[in-house]
Amino acid sequence: MDLQNYMEIVVQSKIDQVLKMFPKCCHCDVCKRDIAILALNHLPPKYISTEKGKIFMQMEESSSTSDAMVVQEIVKAIGIVSEHPRHDG
Ligand SMILES: [Zn+2]
Numbered sequence: 001m002d003l004q005n006y007m008e009i010v011v012q013s014k015i016d017q018v019l020k021m022f023p024k025c026c027h028c029d030v031c032k033r034d035i036a037i038l039a040l041n042h043l044p045p046k047y048i049s050t051e052k053g054k055i056f057m058q059m060e061e062s063s064s065t066s067d068a069m070v071v072q073e074i075v076k077a078i079g080i081v082s083e084h085p086r087h088d089g
Contacts, residue, residue, distance in 0.1 A: 002050040007043050010070050011036050018074045025082040034086060038077035043070060 015036055019027055 003047050004050045005040075006046040006048045007040055007070070008036075010067070011039050011043070011074065014067075014070055015039075015074055018071055019078065022075075022078050022082065025078050026085055028087075030087055031081050031085055034081045035074060035077040038080055039070070039073040042073045042076070 015032055019025060019032070019035075025031070
């Protein structure tokens with residue numbers, strides 16, 4: 001089965017954009033992955049078929065309200081990760 005969680009795509013596409021607003025937060029790959037995991041665990045998964053046309057169809061359907069929800073969860077995750085980074089420095 002070619003299934004993918006659409007939320008993963010959205011979170012990954014927004015994470016850099018949101019991190020720019022938090023210059024004090026570490027931008028390394030470890031922290032970025034932690035932020036993505038925390039955000040995704042609080043967002044409802046949205047599974048899509050990875051067949052090309054369907055991805056675009058689903059993207060059209062995604063509303064700006066779910067975008068705002070994604071940004072909100074990323075911001076919360078950044079707060080948690082910047083207070084408890086899993087590495088020194
Ligand atoms: Zn880091």
